[in-house]
Amino acid sequence: MIPVKTALLSFGMSGRVFHAPFIALHPGLELYGAWERTKSESVKFYPEIRIFRSLEELLADEAVELVIVNTPTNTHFEYAKKALEAGKHIVVEKAFTTTAAEAMALRDLAVRMNRKISVFQNRRWDSDFKTVKKVIDEQWLGDITEAEFHFDRYKEELSPKLHKELPGPGAGILYDLGPHIIDQALFLFGMPEAVFADLRITRPVSQVDDYFELLLYYNQLRVRLKSGYLVREALPSYIVHGHKGSFIKSRADIQEERLAANDKPGSEQWGREPEEESGLLHTEKNGIVIRKTIPSEQGNYYAYYDGVYRALREEAEMPVTVTDGIQVMQVIETAVRSSQEQRVIRL
Structure with missing residues (x-):
């Protein structure tokens, strides 16, 4: 087995928490390096890792086969483009890009370079979402008529990550938490026919949207997605109703x-x-009313990176495809426009 030598473009929270542990665990992947401009945090956790002091140095290393673009959203397009041009496969954190046009440009470049792209939508492998998907897949609810997903937090203060809080491309809650539940909705139900959105600033200290409500229109289904930073007592994160019953999680x-x-x-x-x-x-x-608790499925982000390995070594499809990433960006862009114009917009 030839391991896929993998390099991170950051060893902040996302690199340390969400990526490195699963890359290091997988026998077919090798945590080869990380870009750290001045610090050397990665070697404290992974003593054998190589530290790169510049992006150019990392991309010039021919041993690097897979690059994880886990830097701020407003850098994703630039860094992903450079990695593809250097002949690397890439995994790009959410939000994939800042526009759908950028996402499609990366798709086209990857085709020309014969490289592969995946978007890191790890929340598909959360225990709670996997449980919701199983209940729907097993037809316990019949045809689904309504679903409501929440991703709420209580945080009056601003994030120290200023790229999330200062006005600019990729800033605000819709680009931060939105991709998680938008991707989950599209994974379950496909692309909607139309979108209505309400984006707001609710905290006096905030300069960018910190609340959103999206309504996705399907033929026989409505999906409501909500997220806010002033939710001290959260509602259930998943509420699904169908012709036969309901599931709350x-x-x-x-x-x-x-x-x-x-x-x-x-x-x-x-x-x-x-x-x-x-x-x-x-x-x-079968005519019998059932009301019971459902044990949760086991969550495991390892499955995502196992899927990446299989895509690179066994020609399987990426676990989250570039098309998936483009569609999330299309919904986000439509939601921004819908909120500005205060109307339903067809996709």
């Missing part, structure tokens, strides 16, 4: 918390939610 995946505490993935119990976070199913089957 909290956001309870434990992986980010454990990874932030430097726990290593790979154990049998990794990604298992507390039993009390089980979802509530209220439905009917």
Whole structure:
């Protein structure tokens, strides 16, 4: 087995928490290097890692096969483009780019360079979302008529990551938390026919949108996506109604918390939610009304990087495709326009 030598473009929170542990764990991947301009944090966790002091130095290293573009959103297009032009495969953090046009330009460049792109939508492998998907896939609710997804936080103060808080391309909650639940909705239900959106600033200190509500229109279905920074007592994160019943589930995946505490993935119990976070199913089957809790599926971001490995070594499809990334950007752009014009816009 020839490992895929992989380099991170940042070793901040995303590199340390979401990427490095799973790249290091996978036998077919090698955590080869990280770009750190002045610090040397990566070697504290991975002593064998190589530190690059410039992007040019990293891209010039012919050993690097896969580049993880996990820098601020407003740099994604520039850095991803340079990595593709250097002949590297890439994984790009969410939000994929700042515009759909940039996303499509990267797709076209990858085709010309015969390289592969994936967008890092790790929340598909959250325990809570996997449970929702299983309930829907197994037809416990019948045809779905309505779904509501929340990704809420309570945070009055601004983030120290100023690229998220200062007006500019890729700033604001729609580009930060929005891609998670937009991608989940599209993964379950496909592209909507139309979008209505309300983007607002709710915190006096905020200069960019810190609240959104999106309504996705499908033929027989409506999907509402909401996120805000002033939600101290959160509603269930997943509410799904169908012709036969309903399913309600909290956001309870434990992986980010454990990874932030430097726990290593790979154990049998990794990604298992507390039993009390089980979802509530209220439905009917064969004429019998059922109301019971549903044990949560096991979350595991490792599956994402296993999919990346298989795409690069076994010619499988990327676990999250460049088309998936483009579609999320199209919904985001449409939502911004809808909020500005205060109307429903067809896709």
